[in-house]
Amino acid sequence: MNFNVLFIDDDAFMLKALIRTAKRLRPTWTFLGCEMPENWHKVGSTLPSLDMVICDYQMPSINGEQVLRQVMQACPAAVRVLLTGDSSEEIVTRASQFSHHIVGKPFSEQAIQEIFHCLERLQRLPFVKSSREQLGKLQGLPVLPDLVNQIRVILHNPEADLLEVASLLEHEPALSARLVPLANSAFMGFARPVTNIMEAVLRLGSKLIEAIVILHSVEREFSGKLPPDAHIQINEFAFKHAVLAKKLASYSSLTTTEQDMVFSAAIFSAIGRLIESVYACQEEHEYNANIHIQPGFLNSTLMSAYILTLWGHDEMLCEVLLWQDTPSPEGNSVEQLSFILFLTKQFLVAKTDEDINQLQDIIESPVLLAAWKRLTAEIPIGSVRAT
Secondary structure, three states, X not given: OOOEEEEEOOOHHHHHHHXXXXXXXXXXXXXXXXXXXXXXXXXXXXXXXXXXXXXXXXOOOOOHXXXXXXXXXXXXXXXXXXXXXXXXXXXHHHXXXXXXXXXXXXXXXXXXXXXXXXXXXXXXXXXXXXXXXHHHOOOOOOOOOHHHHHHHHHHOXXXXXXXXXXXXXXXXXXXXXXXXXXXXXXXXXXXXXXXXXXXXXXXXXXXXXHXXXXXXXXXXXXXXXXXXXXXXXXXXXXXXXXXXXXXXXXXXXXXXXXXXXXXXXXXXXXXXHHHHHHHHHOHHHOOOOOOOOOOOOOHHHHHHHHHHHHOOOOHHHHHHHHOOOOOOOOXXXXXXXXXXXXXXXXXXXXXXXXXXXXXXXOOOOHHHHHHHHHHHHHOOOOOOOOO
């Protein structure tokens, strides 16, 4: 699939360099440049649609924030990228109100490659046009701090050194206070207790660490924007769901990678719920949770899948998360894993044994059915219920 991308920069030399790099990376795409940012709309209107707009921040007549806010209103489905040499926390946090990505100056080919890949993956999500536009208008999307990005870079290295991650986390007491108890949880299947963050990181592994660190970061960003009880409730549901899903996957003899994927998907689902709850609490957004962004999907699930795709997470993980509210035929891997998420989420809100039996009746796989019976036999209904 080909895409239309508009570059906006008052520096003609920088504009040519950006377009030259872009054409080398995606020779079949259409790229336009605009040296006069106040005329971006006129230049962009020569294309059938705009799929991505990449705009410099510091410009004399109008800055990148003003331009991208205009883009948000005129072309809400377009991915918005801010190009800036200022990577201060203030700029990064502010940029979350109007852009999806920040690319540093001087730019690197790898950075451009990553945002192009993100655009391709977003287009593969099963969102209708109106959904893309509504999701594109989301403001205040969580911004991952430098610590989280450092940890992600380490964890995504095939030769990742978890001890290096542990040394970073040692300076984050709040995170350590969450990870160590989780590594000691008998419910997670661990018997011998660990006493420090080093042991906890080695025990939990890279995927679980990444999921927990990201959720912790998002929670911190939303602290104060939600009533404490609502914040705690969303957090507890996500962790209980993640642990149950991982356990059911384990009982179904799925691989460690698949177990970690359902754990991560359940954890990341909280991101959309947090955003949705913040919107519902803020009168200026006039958010109505009863109006579905796209029929067949929970709004919070769409938000989570959209944000994870923007952050460059594994494509299969995003699919598993996206389909977790739809009972599947248990065919391919995505359907199998999303069905495990569906079953365990419903288990958390079940009120009677009849509710459990109805879930059991829709399980077709003998292996999954045996795993489900084992899980429900050892965990009494309501013992891990989350509201």
